Amino acid sequence: MIMPNETHDSIRAVQWQGDHLRLLDQRRLPGEECWIDCRDAAQVTQAIRDLAVRGAPAIGIAAAWGVAMAAQQHVPLEPVLASLRATRPTAVNLMWALDRMKKRIAAGADATALVREAQAIQDEDLAANRHMGQFGASLITPGSGVLTHCNTGSLATAGYGTALGVIRAGVAAGRIARVYAGETRPWQQGARLTMWELVRDGISAQLIADSAAAHLMKSGAVQWVIVGADRIAANGDTANKIGTYQLAIAAKYHGVKFMVVAPSSTVDMATGTGEEIEIELRDPAELLCTAGRRTVIEGAQAWNPVFDVAPAELIDAIVTERGVIERPNSIAMQAMFGW
Numbered sequence: 001m002i003m004p005n006e007t008h009d010s011i012r013a014v015q016w017q018g019d020h021l022r023l024l025d026q027r028r029l030p031g032e033e034c035w036i037d038c039r040d041a042a043q044v045t046q047a048i049r050d051l052a053v054r055g056a057p058a059i060g061i062a063a064a065w066g067v068a069m070a071a072q073q074h075v076p077l078e079p080v081l082a083s084l085r086a087t088r089p090t091a092v093n094l095m096w097a098l099d100r101m102k103k104r105i106a107a108g109a110d111a112t113a114l115v116r117e118a119q120a121i122q123d124e125d126l127a128a129n130r131h132m133g134q135f136g137a138s139l140i141t142p143g144s145g146v147l148t149h150c151n152t153g154s155l156a157t158a159g160y161g162t163a164l165g166v167i168r169a170g171v172a173a174g175r176i177a178r179v180y181a182g183e184t185r186p187w188q189q190g191a192r193l194t195m196w197e198l199v200r201d202g203i204s205a206q207l208i209a210d211s212a213a214a215h216l217m218k219s220g221a222v223q224w225v226i227v228g229a230d231r232i233a234a235n236g237d238t239a240n241k242i243g244t245y246q247l248a249i250a251a252k253y254h255g256v257k258f259m260v261v262a263p264s265s266t267v268d269m270a271t272g273t274g275e276e277i278e279i280e281l282r283d284p285a286e287l288l289c290t291a292g293r294r295t296v297i298e299g300a301q302a303w304n305p306v307f308d309v310a311p312a313e314l315i316d317a318i319v320t321e322r323g324v325i326e327r328p329n330s331i332a333m334q335a336m337f338g339w
C-alpha cells in the first residue's frame, strides 16, 4: 500500500499579491521553481496564452485576477475582458470566470468588489476540489490502481486538484494502491507536472508513456482511469487533454472504469454535445521540437490538436462538487445542472 506523507497540497500556483498577480511558471517545472509577477492584465493574458499558467480552473482564476487588477489600475475593462477571452478556446472555466466578472462590472462593482469576486472564484474552486476528492474517492474499491492523464492538481486549479484531488483523497483513505500517470505528449504535463506534485506529496507513482496505456489496462493493474475536464457538454460529452478519448476507448474495451472530475464551472449547459466544442490547435513546433530543440527533420509538418472529446457513453462517472452522475446523459445532466 502506498502511503502519502504529510505535505499534501502545499502548492498555490496562482497568488494574488494585493496589487499584482504572482504565477508559478509551469513551463520551467520541474527543473526550476520560477515565479512571474504580472503587473497588468496584458501580462496575465500572455501568461495564459503561453501556458505559464495552465489547467482549466487555474486559467479562469488567473483571468478573474487580471480583470480585478485592470479595475484597480482604472484601465477600460471591455478590451481586457475581450483579450483574456481570446487566449484559449476550449476550457470553458475561462469564459465562465470572465462572464462572472462581467456581470459584477455591469452591476456597478468597483475595484474592491471585483477583487472580492476574484477571491471568491479562487476560494470556491479550492472548496469544490476538496468535495470532489471525497465524492470521487468513495467510488474506488480499496486496493485499486488508477491511471491519470495530463495535470489536474494544485498547479491546474486553486489547489488540491480535480482528478489529482480524487487521487490524493483516495490514497489518504487507503483506497488506492497503485498510481500511474501518462506523460501527456507533447507538452508533458503528466511527466513534468503531475509527477512533480505526486513526488512532493510522497505518493508513490509510476510514469508511463502515453502509448503504454492500453497495455497497462490489459495487465489488470488499473481499475479506474481518472481525468479532469476542460468543458463538459450538456449531454456529458467531455473535452479534455488530447489522448483522453483513446484512454476512454481502451478503458471500455478492458472493463476499466472511467471517471471525469471537474468543478461545475467546467459544465457548459449551453453546449449541447461534444461536437460543438472548439478544439484548440496549437503551434506544430510543440510536436516538432523537444525542449526548444528541433527533433524532427526540417520540412516535416505536424498537426497539434491539444484536446479531444470523450463521448458520454464511455464515461462511468462525472464527479463535481454537487455530487456524482453515474453513466451521464442529458437527463441526468439537466437534473443536476439545469436552470
Ligand SMILES: CSC[C@@H](O)[C@H](O)C(=O)COP(=O)(O)O
Binding pocket: 054, 055, 056, 057, 149, 150, 151, 152, 153, 156, 157, 162, 189, 227, 228, 229, 230, 240, 241, 306
Ligand atoms: C484540471 S484541468 C483539466 C486537465 O485535465 C487539462 O486537460 C489541462 O490541464 C488543460 O491543459 P493545458 O493545455 O495544460 O491547459
